[in-house]
Amino acid sequence: xxxxxxLWMFLTVALVLLLGYPVAFTLAGTALIFAFIGEAAGxxxxxxxxxLPNRLFGIMTNETLIAVPLFVFMGVMLERxxxxxxxxxxxxxxxxxxxxxxxxxxxxxxxxLAASTGxxxxxxxxxxxxxxxxxxxxxxxxALASGTICAAGTLGQIIPPSIILVLLGDVxxxxxxxxxxxxxxxxxxxxxxxxxFTGALIPGLILVGLYLIYLxxxxxxxxxxxxxxxxxxxxxxxxxxxxxxxxSALLPPLVLIVAVLGSIMGxxxxxxxxxxxxxxxxxxxxxxxxxxxxxxxxxxxxxxxxVTSMVFLIxxxxxVFSLVFRGYGGDELVAELLTGLPGGVxxxxxxxxxxxxxxxxxxxxxEITFVVVPIVGPIxxxxxxxxxxxxxxxxxxxxTSFLTPPFGFALFYLRGVAPAEVKTGQIYRGVAPFILIxxxxxxxxAAWPAIATWLPGVVYG
Numbered sequence: 001x002x003x004x005x006x007l008w009m010f011l012t013v014a015l016v017l018l019l020g021y022p023v024a025f026t027l028a029g030t031a032l033i034f035a036f037i038g039e040a041a042g043x044x045x046x047x048x049x050x051x052l053p054n055r056l057f058g059i060m061t062n063e064t065l066i067a068v069p070l071f072v073f074m075g076v077m078l079e080r081x082x083x084x085x086x087x088x089x090x091x092x093x094x095x096x097x098x099x100x101x102x103x104x105x106x107x108x109x110x111x112x113l114a115a116s117t118g119x120x121x122x123x124x125x126x127x128x129x130x131x132x133x134x135x136x137x138x139x140x141x142x143a144l145a146s147g148t149i150c151a152a153g154t155l156g157q158i159i160p161p162s163i164i165l166v167l168l169g170d171v172x173x174x175x176x177x178x179x180x181x182x183x184x185x186x187x188x189x190x191x192x193x194x195x196x197f198t199g200a201l202i203p204g205l206i207l208v209g210l211y212l213i214y215l216x217x218x219x220x221x222x223x224x225x226x227x228x229x230x231x232x233x234x235x236x237x238x239x240x241x242x243x244x245x246x247x248s249a250l251l252p253p254l255v256l257i258v259a260v261l262g263s264i265m266g267x268x269x270x271x272x273x274x275x276x277x278x279x280x281x282x283x284x285x286x287x288x289x290x291x292x293x294x295x296x297x298x299x300x301x302x303x304x305x306x307v308t309s310m311v312f313l314i315x316x317x318x319x320v321f322s323l324v325f326r327g328y329g330g331d332e333l334v335a336e337l338l339t340g341l342p343g344g345v346x347x348x349x350x351x352x353x354x355x356x357x358x359x360x361x362x363x364x365x366x367e368i369t370f371v372v373v374p375i376v377g378p379i380x381x382x383x384x385x386x387x388x389x390x391x392x393x394x395x396x397x398x399x400t401s402f403l404t405p406p407f408g409f410a411l412f413y414l415r416g417v418a419p420a421e422v423k424t425g426q427i428y429r430g431v432a433p434f435i436l437i438x439x440x441x442x443x444x445x446a447a448w449p450a451i452a453t454w455l456p457g458v459v460y461g
Contacts, residue, residue, distance in 0.1 A: 012025055012034075017363070024317035026317070027367075027371065035049060035324045052320060052341055063270070063272055064270075065166075066272045067193070070305055077283075081285055081289045081291040082291055083289070087113070088131055094213065098228060101228060102134070102135055105131075109129060109152070110152025117406050128418060131149060134211075143427070145430070146431070148215065153401065155207070157395055160198075160201060165197055168196060170374045172373065173193075182382050186372055191388060192272060195388050203392055206451070254286070332408055339383075345383045345384070357397055361401060393442065396441055408430075411428070
């Protein structure tokens with residue numbers, strides 16, 4: 001019976017989450033209940049829980065995780081400073097005269113916001129409020145407009161500095177060291193958040209390129225679904241002072257992105273230090289846009305505290321869960337299952353990716369990162385997989401899950417702000433081609449891992 005307890009734990013957590021209970025308390029509460037039951041039945045050694053204080057102290061003193069509240073602050077501040085609105089006007093002036101130009105503008109703005117904020121929900125909601133009514137008014141197909149906004153919004157999952165990459169980098173670093181120790185390597189190499197940022201850069205840009213190619217093909221094959229803007233409207237956007245307006249809209253976010261990513265990739269700063277630069281840069285950008293006040297700062301600080309508290313509570317709950325899960329021998333059970341699969345390493349990776357994809361329907365990326373990755377990560381990395389490649393694959397996989405009907409989180413975000421005339425079925429149809437593009441990207445990464453591993457080798461090699 002004891003060997004199946006980890007499976008019952010996992011199923012219980014999934015059931016309780018479906019009933020609507022908070023994730024952090026579900027993870028910790030389920031684990032403690034199973035620990036008490038196991039101790040009473042003589043199936044669980046309570047000494048495993050003695051490691052919990054050290055685990056919690058390690059979370060609180062983890063310097064890498066300090067980047068989380070700083071990046072969240074940066075993203076929320078940029079959201080409040082109307083950066084997206086200014087960028088959308090600028091891109092519309094540049095591409096509005098092209099058929100499909102507004103769709104291209106939305107995708108590029110989504111890319112820039114992803115590189116500026118790294119928060120998927122905020123990006124999808126902001127783009128939905130700003131651009132969806134405009135796209136519908138200009139004759140865009142509701143399905144295509146919805147799909148473009150959802151796909152552009154989820155770029156925050158993969159384009160650095162992404163919150164998921166910060167959390168994945170920290171978890172994979174521990175998993176990689178554990179995998180090497182299990183293999184008898186007692187001077188283990190490390191993988192950092194900077195490695196993951198650098199590795200995700202090229203796949204993220206390729207994904208944006210594939211989105212743009214798809215939009216251009218649709219504009220060519222179905223011009224009625226993506227009409228060009230009226231000449232008078234484009235002329236108004238390109239009126240006097242257009243160069244100054246474009247510079248003031250484009251340059252500050254680009255400088256901020258280069259300052260954050262450039263300092264990390266150049267080895268000038270750690271991700272935490274770069275995040276502090278980004279947070280300060282976001283404040284200066286809000287001041288320059290005249291969107292800064294004590295009330296806005298208080299609102300941003302409150303939102304940052306809420307998100308950060310959620311992340312750390314989930315991390316604490318996941319730590320309790322993983323201790324009890326290991327106490328029941330869950331890691332050994334998972335290792336046996338994965339190594340016994342047909343197809344070797346390929347079969348193990350395929351099953352893990354499929355499980356994560358399905359879990360992405362009911363769990364946020366934070367829970368998956370803290371609960372699933374520490375369990376399967378050491379096993380997969382001990383099979384010889386590159387940690388940067390694995391991290392980028394997981395990030396794109398979860399991004400795809402967030403787009404997939406009927407449970408994709410990005411679809412819920414857009415549904416919440418979309419006009420009533422946009423039907424849920426149209427949103428689902430609109431994201432289908434972008435899901436296929438993401439699956440194509442996963443296939444390219446699986447076939448050519450160097451897409452993710454080449455640039456870190458050049459920068460840090």
